[in-house]
Amino acid sequence: MTIRFAVVGTPGDRRFTMFRDAVLSHGLPEPHLIPWRDVLAQQGHPGGARASGLVPEGALVRIDSPGEDAGADALLRGPGDPTRVGGGAAWYAAFTRGLRTIASIPGVTLLGDVDEIAVLFDKRRCHAVLERAGVPVPPAFxxxxxxxxxxxxxxxxxxxxFVKPAHGSSASGVIAFQTHAGRVKAVTSAAWVGDVLSNSLRVRSYEGEADVRRLVDVLAPDGLHVERWFPKASIGAEVFDLRVVTVAGVPTHAVVRASRTPMTNLHLGGRRGDLEAVRSRPALWERVLDVCSRAAACFPGSLSTGVDLMVGGDWRSLAVAEVNAFGDLLPGLGDLSGNHRDTYTEQVRALLSAAKGGDGGTNHPKAASGGANRPDSARRASWT
Known part of the structure; x- marks a missing residue:
């Protein structure tokens, strides 16, 4: 039987095109794209009755990020400039309703647990899950x-x-905040465009208390997750952290994100640094892999996670800053085993191995599906 994939995503988005290329490279049919706009348009139709026609019969459904689609953003947050910061609570409510719409389609086989995706998009809940499991995280409130x-x-x-909007992503609205001798400083990529707080590609500082208060109080209604600053290790003049991608619970890809600012995100001026600076320390590298595996194990229904891991300034301590549901977009990055497989090829390989009943040398996924009358847990993917 030929495996067919469907992807809930955004037309033209690199996430879909790279996954499609990985699927085609294995001789499989082109994945069917289900635009997030279409899913969100089904809101309010319980039981997936109208959504059923979105998914080809028998397809394995991958849920991906809504991406940067302005139309989907308007359906998620309401009309407005897509670059604006804020509206995270409304976005999250609409997004999780969309996840439930997908999960409610009779007989659908999901390649990701929608409940876990919902937790991963709430920094407070994700932090609590990791902490309960003994995964090292910074103290928070x-x-x-x-x-x-x-x-x-x-x-x-x-x-x-670090002050983080509860439902933000890509460092949107994140503030590195410090106080000293009665003075304050906030470092963020958010900038005012008139009266609208917007994302920018430049990290800047605010040092007036009235300015910082305005920033925080605009973001606060959507919920704020605050973590104690974890002093990160540096290479030369740049601090760094790691984005480690796991597939079926196993770390498969890693990149060093180095920056001269507290925000290491690559789209904010961070750069890919020297991974060998970490891998060349065997004891440290083993702990990196162990912590990322333990973080992924907290989300056993997720085929892939993107773990943002901080290495302390002592080059010994570790702390997980984030676990991302859609953290596998790392173009051109080969796997840790040196087989030159990108993150999407690694996931397709894992799925094909599971379908054949093998493990491909690691633990690989097994997807379970159920009919409309089965409990939701029976329709989740289980990666064991």
């Missing part, structure tokens, strides 16, 4: 306003924190 942030920092004796 929730804040409801600038005054609440300052009060809770003072209670804990923290002078430096």
């Amino acid at each position: 929730e804040a409801a306003s600038y005054d609440d942030l300052r009060e809770k920092m003072a209670e804990r004796g923290w002078a430096r924190v």
Whole structure:
């Protein structure tokens, strides 16, 4: 039987085109694309009755990021400039409804657990899951306003924190905040365009308390996850962290993200650094792989995760900053085994190995499907 894939994604998005290329390279039919716009348009139709026609019968369904589609963003957050910061709570509510719409389609076989995706898009819940599992994470609290942030920092004796919108991604609205001798400083990629706080590709600093208060209080209504600043290791003049991609729970790809600013995201001026600086320290590298495997194990229904791992300034301590549901977009990055497979090829290979009943040398996924009357858990993917 020929395996058929369907992808919930965005037309023209690199995530879909790279996954499609990986599928075609294995001699399989081109994946069917289900635009997020179409899924979101089905909101309010319980049981997936109208959504059923979106998915070809028998297809394995991969859920991917809505990407940068302005139309999908408007359906998720409401009309407005797609570059604006904020609206995360509305986005999350619409996004999770969309996930439930997909999961409710009778007989659908999902390659990702929608409940886990929902947790991964809530930094507070994700942090709590990791902490309960003993995965190292920075201490954290929730804040409801600038005054609440300052009060809770003072209670804990923290002078430096990262303030993160609960449902943000790609560092949108993230603030590296510090206080010293009555002065404050906030480093962020958010910038005011008139009265609208917008994402930019340049990291900047705000040092007036009124400016910082305005930033935090605009973001606070959507929920704020605040983590104690974890001093990161540096290579030369740049601090760095790691994005480690796992497939079926196994770390398969890693990239060093180095920057002169607290934000290491590659789209904000970070660059791919020297991974050998970490791999050449065997004890450290083993702990990196172990922590990322343990983080992935917290989400056993997710075929792939992108773990953002911080290495401490002592080059010994580790802490997970994020676990990303859609963290596998790393063009041109080969696998850690040296087989020159990108992240999408590795996932297709894992799925084909599972379909043949093999393990391909690691633990690979097994997908389970069920009919409309089966409990939701029976329609989730289980990677064992």
